[in-house]
Amino acid sequence: MPNLNDIMEMMDALETKAVITVPTRCVAVRNRHSTCRKCADVCLADAIEIEKNEITIDAGACVACGACIAVCPTSALISVDPMEEELAAAVAATTAAADGVTVIACARKAARQVGDPDKYAVVPCLARMDERLLVELASRGITDIQLVDGTCATCKYRAAEPCIDDTVASACELLAAVGSDAVITRTADFPANVHVADLRKAVGAARREFFTSSGHYAKDVAKTAAEKVVNDKLRQLKLAKEEQSLRDKLGVKNGAGKMPVIDAERNLEILDAMSRIGEPVEPEMFTRIFGDVEVDVEKCSGCGMCVMFCPTDALRKSLDKHPDKTRAYMEFSMAECTQCNLCADACLKKCIEVVPMVSTTELFDFEPRLVEISASKSGNKLFNRKK
Numbered sequence: 266m267p268n269l270n271d272i273m274e275m276m277d278a279l280e281t282k283a284v285i286t287v288p289t290r291c292v293a294v295r296n297r298h299s300t301c302r303k304c305a306d307v308c309l310a311d312a313i314e315i316e317k318n319e320i321t322i323d324a325g326a327c328v329a330c331g332a333c334i335a336v337c338p339t340s341a342l343i344s345v346d347p348m349e350e351e352l353a354a355a356v357a358a359t360t361a362a363a364d365g366v367t368v369i370a371c372a373r374k375a376a377r378q379v380g381d382p383d384k385y386a387v388v389p390c391l392a393r394m395d396e397r398l399l400v401e402l403a404s405r406g407i408t409d410i411q412l413v414d415g416t417c418a419t420c421k422y423r424a425a426e427p428c429i430d431d432t433v434a435s436a437c438e439l440l441a442a443v444g445s446d447a448v449i450t451r452t453a454d455f456p457a458n459v460h461v462a463d464l465r466k467a468v469g470a471a472r473r474e475f476f477t478s479s480g481h482y483a484k485d486v487a488k489t490a491a492e493k494v495v496n497d498k499l500r501q502l503k504l505a506k507e508e509q510s511l512r513d514k515l516g517v518k519n520g521a522g523k524m525p526v527i528d529a530e531r532n533l534e535i536l537d538a539m540s541r542i543g544e545p546v547e548p549e550m551f552t553r554i555f556g557d558v559e560v561d562v563e564k565c566s567g568c569g570m571c572v573m574f575c576p577t578d579a580l581r582k583s584l585d586k587h588p589d590k591t592r593a594y595m596e597f598s599m600a601e602c603t604q605c606n607l608c609a610d611a612c613l614k615k616c617i618e619v620v621p622m623v624s625t626t627e628l629f630d631f632e633p634r635l636v637e638i639s640a641s642k643s644g645n646k647l648f649n650r651k652k
């Protein structure tokens with residue numbers, strides 16, 4: 266059992282990390298030709314550096330807005346404050362207390378002490394929200410989801426503001442495609458039923474949120490805080506272990522040259538939630554979550570680089586024989602395409618394109634589609650990836 270000093274040291278270490286990277290999930294780490302810089306592009310603090318197959322986050326510069334987490338197509342970035350599970354639990358409890366209305370506020374709005382802290386969940390910045398939780402809530406019958414901020418103009422996170430609108434628009438697009446009647450609103454005010462009745466409760470909670478979101482834990486550490494730190498640390502160690510085993514599979518040391526496949530977890534959870542809501546009512550949707558691929562077969566050499574580097578196995582080798590000997594097939598699973606663009610970046614002939622307009626029929630079909638490519642003239646071994 267760690268003593269108080271150990272716990273304080275752990276706290277200091279955790280305070281410097283709001284985001285954990287899982288490098289082997291990052292497409293820029295997996296392939297240096299990757300053009301993905303979505304996280305670095307949204308980072309208002311210039312805290313993310315990607316170079317030579319490495320991704321690093323300057324913990325001192327990071328302001329913990331969480332914007333990078335929401336935009337990463339492969340879930341290579343993980344929020345530590347709050348953790349996914351903590352946020353989901355807080356949302357569930359506060360939604361129940363607010364009679365089925367989900368309210369999520371930024372910490373700065375919470376500090377204004379207007380809302381009843383038992384009836385809304387708090388994130389450091391609303392840029393931390395992603396589509397997964399919003400669509401999941403709608404699939405559980407929540408029809409009124411309110412994201413409350415409204416003080417962005419003077420906030421240290423203000424550069425992350427467009428990310429919030431992007432996430433809301435993206436979640437709304439996903440919900441509209443299946444005819445959901447859930448409404449996600451970004452608003453400056455707490456709804457009337459969430460207004461505080463007891464000012465003292467709000468003052469206490471706002472203070473607690475301020476300390477938590479700022480990473481300044483009180484020195485008289487309470488038992489619950491200590492438990493949280495130890496649990497977080499254990500989780501970090503687990504993640505590091507997972508990362509290590511993935512690195513091994515990458516063959517960095519033994520030169521095996523094969524890419525391990527990662528789960529398109531977020532995609533599948535979103536699709537699952539959408540299918541709980543209903544059948545598609547729109548033939549197509551424009552989205553940043555799923556992608557489609559188009560191959561210019563005349564330019565394609567059949568080298569299989571796209572299959573080789575697709576991190577989620579959305580593109581894979583097909584055993585189907587093409588009737589024309591100069592052509593071949595690969596399989597494409599739209600549900601698992603995260604729009605990471607690595608297939609296009611890795612393609613030597615620049616003949617594959619990833620597009621954000623997807624067919625909802627194909628998406629909900631779950632069956633992979635055959636995509637015509639050129640037959641490899643040299644029987645390139647790259648296309649012999651097993652699985």
Ligand code: SF4
Nearest residue numbers: 291292301303304337
């Ligand atoms: S895959 Fe994620 S972590 Fe890697 S560069 Fe893209 S957005 Fe950043």
Ligand code: SF4
Nearest residue numbers: 308327328330331333
């Ligand atoms: S949490 Fe915000 S500040 Fe920190 S690395 Fe991500 S985008 Fe940058």
Ligand code: SF4
Nearest residue numbers: 575602603605606608
């Ligand atoms: S098909 Fe292309 S864009 Fe889609 S997940 Fe695979 S590599 Fe990424």
